[in-house]
Amino acid sequence: xxxxxxxxxxxxxxxxxxxxxxxxxxxxxxxxxxxxxxxxxxxxxxxxxxxxxxxxxxxxxxxxxxxxxxxxxxxxxxxxxxxxxxxxxxxxxxxxxxxxxxxxxxxxxxxxxxxxxxxxxxxxxxxxxxxxxxxxxxxxxxxxxxxxxxxxxxxxxxxxxxxxxxxxxxxxxxxxxxxxxxxxxxxxxxxxxxxxxxxxxxxxxxxxxxxxxxxxxxxxxxxxxxxxxxxxxxxxxxxxxxxxxxxxxxxxxxxxx
Amino acid sequence: xxxxxxxxxxxxxxxxxxxxxxxxxxxxxxxxxxxxxxxxxxxxxxxxxxxxxxxxxxxxxxxxxxxxxxxxxxxxxxxxxxxxxxxxxxxxxxxxxxxxxxxxxxxxxxxxxxxxxxxxxxxxxxxxxxxxxxxxxxxxxxxxxxxxxxxxxxxxxxxxxxxxxxxxxxxxxxxxxxxxxxxxxxxxxxxxxxxxxxxxxxxxxxxxxxxxxxxxxxxxxxxxxxxxxxxxxxxxxxxxxxxxxxxxxxxxxxxxx
Numbered sequence: 410x411x412x413x414x415x416x417x418x419x420x421x422x423x424x425x426x427x428x429x430x431x432x433x434x435x436x437x438x439x440x441x442x443x444x445x446x447x448x449x450x451x452x453x454x455x456x457x458x459x460x461x462x463x464x465x466x467x468x469x470x471x472x473x474x475x476x477x478x479x480x481x482x483x484x485x486x487x488x489x490x491x492x493x494x495x496x497x498x499x500x501x502x503x504x505x506x507x508x509x510x511x512x513x514x515x516x517x518x519x520x521x522x523x524x525x526x527x528x529x530x531x532x533x534x535x536x537x538x539x540x541x542x543x544x545x546x547x548x549x550x551x552x553x554x555x556x557x558x559x560x561x562x563x564x565x566x567x568x569x570x571x572x573x574x575x576x577x578x579x580x581x582x583x584x585x586x587x588x589x590x591x592x593x594x595x596x597x598x599x600x601x602x603x604x605x606x607x608x609x610x611x612x613x614x615x616x617x618x619x620x621x622x623x624x625x626x627x628x629x630x631x632x633x634x635x636x637x638x639x640x641x642x643x644x645x646x647x648x649x650x651x652x653x654x655x656x657x658x659x660x661x662x663x664x665x666x
Numbered sequence: 667x668x669x670x671x672x673x674x675x676x677x678x679x680x681x682x683x684x685x686x687x688x689x690x691x692x693x694x695x696x697x698x699x700x701x702x703x704x705x706x707x708x709x710x711x712x713x714x715x716x717x718x719x720x721x722x723x724x725x726x727x728x729x730x731x732x733x734x735x736x737x738x739x740x741x742x743x744x745x746x747x748x749x750x751x752x753x754x755x756x757x758x759x760x761x762x763x764x765x766x767x768x769x770x771x772x773x774x775x776x777x778x779x780x781x782x783x784x785x786x787x788x789x790x791x792x793x794x795x796x797x798x799x800x801x802x803x804x805x806x807x808x809x810x811x812x813x814x815x816x817x818x819x820x821x822x823x824x825x826x827x828x829x830x831x832x833x834x835x836x837x838x839x840x841x842x843x844x845x846x847x848x849x850x851x852x853x854x855x856x857x858x859x860x861x862x863x864x865x866x867x868x869x870x871x872x873x874x875x876x877x878x879x880x881x882x883x884x885x886x887x888x889x890x891x892x893x894x895x896x897x898x899x900x901x902x903x904x905x906x907x908x909x910x911x912x913x914x915x916x917x918x919x920x921x922x923x
Contacts, residue, residue, distance in 0.1 A: 455712040459730050463740065473716050483720065483818065561740065
């Protein structure tokens, strides 16, 4: 059986390009940063970039591709964002119209790709620091919640901050903050810890996305900004045209994680 | 005599708006971050923002104003970038055509303002840490050099990295790096230390901008990315229309420095 965890990003992207790998990318090429993808026409790109600049915690930008050029030449030279992700979603007027293995047929000369940092990066740093990550231990998707914290709007882009929760043993909370603070390219330090109701979460067992995590005795719920935010906001804006990765099917960069 | 160092940003900006303060802003409202200003038509703004994202050390973006809206609502609510800087430069086709006290007559609905971090912020942090800053001690402008390090280009924007040099006592070099690393909004950690020829500087006494600093025995020249870079690159791009602050006449934000 092939061990995808030890593959290089180039090897995995090559398999994906040939459509020989079409699963989710969790745990693949473990030592490298993965990225969320949003592709927009140049017309909408400035406003989206302004939204990201104003909301760096949920929207850490790793790279912006030149209009019409599908190569992310700084984070993965030689790669192609039209073919190197396992699954894409196509939206028209805010409505999901297609889910495809490559976007060659949808590509146009005015499209700009945004690669945004992903929490997989800091989760592996937490584990290296000896801090358990419940959603990895229990093999489920991170519990995510829509909060009452508003993002700073930019043009058509506005909406609430979405957070991911990880239960952290109370004696390791400071360490978890210290470790993730170093990852400004992957959501950075948490946005809240403790009482979920303070950020508008009524019931911690009712997630808005993903699956609930068990909070054990002596554990504190810690909330990090989540990369679902920019995608949710972009979908909400009902733009004429947008492409994103499909949930869990990320772009694997050459950046050591 | 009025002590401008202790004024609040709001007080200084109000005087500037009334054109009752028209000097350089060095040492004014000392505890607050100052910013470089570049104003471009929306048409050019995306490319400039991509350049900044690719070159965060010389181009730390503090705020981008909404097209047509002169209020930097996050870094200085209530302020107006058309009137609240002491002196502006107007460029057409890359040529300086005017230097003015306000830009009301040049303002248009498609203009976007970029506020970029400035080294004044980290110089004050260096001094608080007990590290001498030669250009402040000797009351002259930072020595600046065009290096052989190329910025990552974006569309029409490309050019060499410009650096500012500060001589640091050798036993304080690590501390200086540690302190400035924390200021990612103001050029962050240095880009080089020691031998100037390694980054293409032939003669440390021949500056490209500013004035030379004396390097004393047991001092190491340390080079930080400089906010002149994006302005130089924008001028070089010969855009149809651009407004910048005049050198030394910065925007004073409400951000504690």
